[in-house]
Every structure is written in C-alpha cells, then in structure tokens.
Amino acid sequence: MTRDTAHDRSAVRRAASIKDVAAAAGVSPTTVSHVLSGNRPVNEQTAARVRSVVNRLGYVPASLARSLQAGATSVIGLLIPDISNTFFAELAKGAEDAAHDLGYGLILCNTEFDADREDRYLGMIRSRFIDGMVYASGSPPSRRRLEALMGKFPIALADEEVEGLSGALIASADHEAGGRLVGEHLRALGHRRALMLTGPRDLRSGAARAHGFRQAFHGDVVERTGDFKEESGHRLVAELLDDGGLADRTAVFAANDLMAFGALAALREAGLSVPDDVSVVGFDDIRAASLINPPLTTVHQPAYDVGRTATAQLLQYVSRGEVPPASRHTLPVELKVRGSTAPPAAR
Amino acid sequence: MTRDTAHDRSAVRRAASIKDVAAAAGVSPTTVSHVLSGNRPVNEQTAARVRSVVNRLGYVPASLARSLQAGATSVIGLLIPDISNTFFAELAKGAEDAAHDLGYGLILCNTEFDADREDRYLGMIRSRFIDGMVYASGSPPSRRRLEALMGKFPIALADEEVEGLSGALIASADHEAGGRLVGEHLRALGHRRALMLTGPRDLRSGAARAHGFRQAFHGDVVERTGDFKEESGHRLVAELLDDGGLADRTAVFAANDLMAFGALAALREAGLSVPDDVSVVGFDDIRAASLINPPLTTVHQPAYDVGRTATAQLLQYVSRGEVPPASRHTLPVELKVRGSTAPPAAR
DNA sequence: TTGTATGCGTTATCAT
C-alpha cells in the first residue's frame, strides 16, 4: 500500500476558491467575479489572464455561496406519493422539464403517503433550501401544515386540490369533464346500472369525477370507496361479487386505472368476461392501460402537462421572488375508447 | 386595490435569522445555535427563553448557510435518461429511499439522453451544490466528462458500467446471468436459431447480456443493434421480416422490454403469432411486461435494489467526506417465464 | 455557562 493509495481514499482536497484564483492571477476577487459574470467590463488582457488561471486551477464557483448571497437556491421540490406510479412519473417528467428550462433543479420528494416523510420534505421549504414546492397529492394528515405554509411560501398544487385549501396556484386535469365523458360513453352504449369505485373521500378530484359521471350517466349508480391501489379495486369487486351486489350491474367505472386493473382481475377470477358480461372503464390512461388484455377504455389525463404547467406557473413567480397568486389551470382530458367497453349483454 | 393586496403579492418579508432570535432573547447567536444543536450545555432557563422566542418568530435555521459552513449540502443527484420509463422510476424510488434514510435530498436529473442537459447536471457536482451523484445510463457523448469527474468527486454507477470507466463504485444487476437464463430457456424449449436485438454497442450491460445468451444458447444467433426504444425494436424486426432475414429464426431476444414490445408489434402486423410462430423474450420486467398480450417472458431486473444499493453505498462514503473506492455490487436477476415463449413450431 | 471573533465563498456597494 503506497502513500498514494491512502491519499486517494481520504477526503478530497479543498477546491479552489475565488481567492485562490485572484491571488494566482494577481487581481482582486472582485475582478475574477466580474470576468466570470460579465457584470462589468474588464480589461481584455486581465480577463484573459484570469481565465487561464481559472482553467489551470479548474475553478468552479461554489453555487452554495452564490445562493446564500442571492437569497435563492434555484432549486424547487416536487412532492408526490409514488414515483413508480407512471402517472406521477409522467408528472415528474413534466415538472423536471419545466424546471430545467428555467435553470432550476428539482428535488424529488417521494412520500409513500407517509406524513412524517412529507413533513421532512416540507421542512426544506421552511429552511429555505428550496425556493418553492410543487405539491401533488400528499397525505391527508399533512393538510394543516401545508395550509400553514401556503401563504408564506411559494407552493403550487398539481393534479389535486386539497379539500379546504383555496387561494392556491392549481394546475389539474378536468376531472369533472372526464367523469362526464365516461358517463356519456356508457350511457350511449346502453348501460343503465353501474358500479363506481371512487378514491379516498377527501380528494376533490375524485368527487369531481364522480359528480361528472353521475350527471352524464343519469342512471343507477352504486358507489364504493377505494384507495387508488390495484388491490383495493380487486377487493371491492370481489366483495360485491360475493354478496351478489354486482349481479344487476353491467358496468364498472374505477376512479383510476390501477383500481380498474384490480377490478378486471377480480372479474376474470369470477369467470366473467370483459366486456361481454361487464364493461370496465378506468381513469388516468397509464401506459399499461393500452397494453393490458382487453385494452382498457379510460380517460387520458395529461399528467406531463399537469406537472409542467404547475411548475412553470410556480417558477414564473418564484423567479421574481414572489408568492404566486391564487389561480386555476384546468387541462383538457380525453376519453380513450378501447376494448374493455361494449353494449351490455341482452338479458 | 388596497395596500394589503399589493403587499401580499410582493416579495416575502425577510425570514428571521439567528441574530433576530438572539436579540429578542437577550443572548448571543452562539447560545441560540447551541440551544438548537445541543452541541454544548445551556442553562435550562436560558434555553427555555430561547426556544420560546424561536417559536414566536417561527425561526428555522437557513440550511444554505449551514451547508456553506459545513462544506456539504446533504443533497445528491440521480442522473437517469427517462423517469417515465418504469425501470428508472423503480430505480429512482430505491435511490430516494436510501437517500431519505440517511437524511439526504435527491435531485432528479432527467436527461432524455441529451448530452448538454447531462453536462449541466454534472456541473452541479463541480459547483459542489450536490455532495455526490448516482449515475445511471447517461448519454455516451458525456463519457469524457464523467471520466474526468470520477476521480475527484463521489460518483456511483447504477445499473450500467460505462465502457472504459473502471475504478468506480458500481451497483448493477447480473446482466450476464440474465442473458444466460434466457439462452438456457430458449435452448431447453428446442430453439436453435435466434435473433438478438442488442442495445447501443458501447454499453457493457448489453454486451454482458449478449455474451451470457450466446454462451448458454449455443445456437445460431443473428445480432442487430437497437437503441432500447420501442420504435427501434419494431423497425429492426420489420426490416428483417421484409428481407426474409427472419424466415429461419424461431426466437427473438430483445435486450430490453421496450424493444421486445416493438418486436411484438412488428410480428403481429406481419400476421405472425407469438409464441406459436416466434417466441419473444425481453429484459427488465417493467410493469407492462406482465400485462401485455401475450404476457412477456423476460428477465426481472431488481431496479429498486440497484438504485437503493448504489445510493446507499455512495452515501456511506459521502457522509464521511470521502471519495468511494472502486467496488462492485452485483444483484441477482430472475427469469420470468410467461406466455411469449413456447417450443418452436414443427416445420 | 456564555460571549467574541472568525471563516465558509460569493456578490454588491462604494471608492478610487
């Protein structure tokens, strides 16, 4: 073991600072700063000399010090429950694109619906490590805290309005129109009795979907409350199948695709055919929806656009050091009619 | 428009600093610091007074200043090509979990394989805004830059060893074993002539998969180079179908699921049946693989574990201010036999 | 037990 090895493994040696460059170039730190920023004219000779030293020393300004001085970090957070859900992954992609366009970094705050985890991430905004937060469907227990932050810090709500939280910057899909499209579609096919699998009671988006659906379907609707997970769609349908509650229903509308997948599985296990015996509709249009068998009829949510819009709007204010005003940006949805829906079988 | 409105929209008022707290509590900033950190004993009376002021003023230490002083930010980056690819989303989830466990933040660096974008993100490590980087399959053009950074900054390679980049901390799936499993499976089914759709030439993982496959398949293998995208799998197979190059092949092994999907589509469009006419195998086991029709036989990659392991290993050193030593962590893969493979049809 | 002084690495202000 040579000395070199030991050295390589030890702490990195201190990086060159602006002072080091200044000293080596025989100028003041101020001049070095201006050569690099172009904020004021510098003699070309001097500038060249400084640049050469910068290269030789591999000097890169410490963005941390820069941020401290500037009072902003050019980093925002994206708080979501589950990055492995393709809906949120798409949303994240849109948010990252928007952030990158404006030179901002994006911290991934994946909460798994864990309130403590969410709180820790919200702490980043209080400690001013991030300049703002895009908040997409966090855990209900954190409402209070979110609310307390809302007026003081730049926060944008994406995809979901949190119940009771108004006066915020919001970007979301048109959930009600989505529900309406499904209602119209099923009604037009001839369905009159449906089962609706909703999301958690306190989510506005779910209420909007249900409301639009009832309004347009105009038939007999039984509702069951799920939690947006595949398993819950499976369980709810299986239960109803067991106690005969589904016997007179010809269609199932799940508030998201994952629950629709669960419903599909439960139906299959019960020996029922989709769409011959029962039609199934989802919501979100995640990637797997078109690949599954039968391909799922569902409402396409512009997840990417929601993330991108929420972030772009937020940054528009954050970049000026302002707290965003309340505003709503509703993005259009689209019904994707695929193989999981058909007219009800004649009885 | 009242004064209030104008005020609400304008810049947030300066947050309380440690000095404000000190002044209001009639102590020195040092004491406030110690009350909060517990780094040295403080009189309980004094401490109580300080805490009360902290609450009243809503004081939260500026993490930026703290980081500057500490010389580290407790934030690392995760560089991936596409967060909407479920493989990378899973990997990201693992990375985020590991980071969160150790109190680190994670900046999402989504590159879309864009070299400029990748460079900008790599810049964050040079400017010391992040303490380290988990690098998963970036764009080939950035190799040089990566290489230059490798020795000086804490970087861990996840999922992919970059060609010619040794001496790094690496966590990846056992690609060769995966290829071998596929080879054995197809051989056991009776296949003797296969088409292999590889990834970009310069990716080691692809080479390892191909090598393992050839070794175990022990038959006639034709290779075509793709780029890991669905479209490329489609195009390559369609081309071969056109010029008869696929006529004598009974199996296709795609180096990832996306290309396998493309191959499946091209085969279907040509009126060929899977697995009756041709067997198809993928790699990765992304979510859609089991949902597609027919369900895809593929090699399950532990994406979550790869992300988690790479990150945990990296942080083990970063947290001590060290540059990680070269090391390799190979994670086991698993063959998922599903409906897209069967014995070749008798001729 | 507490306080003073200094440094972390920048940029802005004010001079020259």
Next chain:
DNA sequence: ATGATAACGCATACAA
C-alpha cells in the same frame, strides 16, 4: 478599469 469592504446566515475556536 479595478479594488477594498461589507453582507448573506450560520457554526465553531477561542476567551472569559
């Protein structure tokens, strides 16, 4: 065209 100095907000070595 360039430089000296202060300030961003904190933590810590050194003093008392």
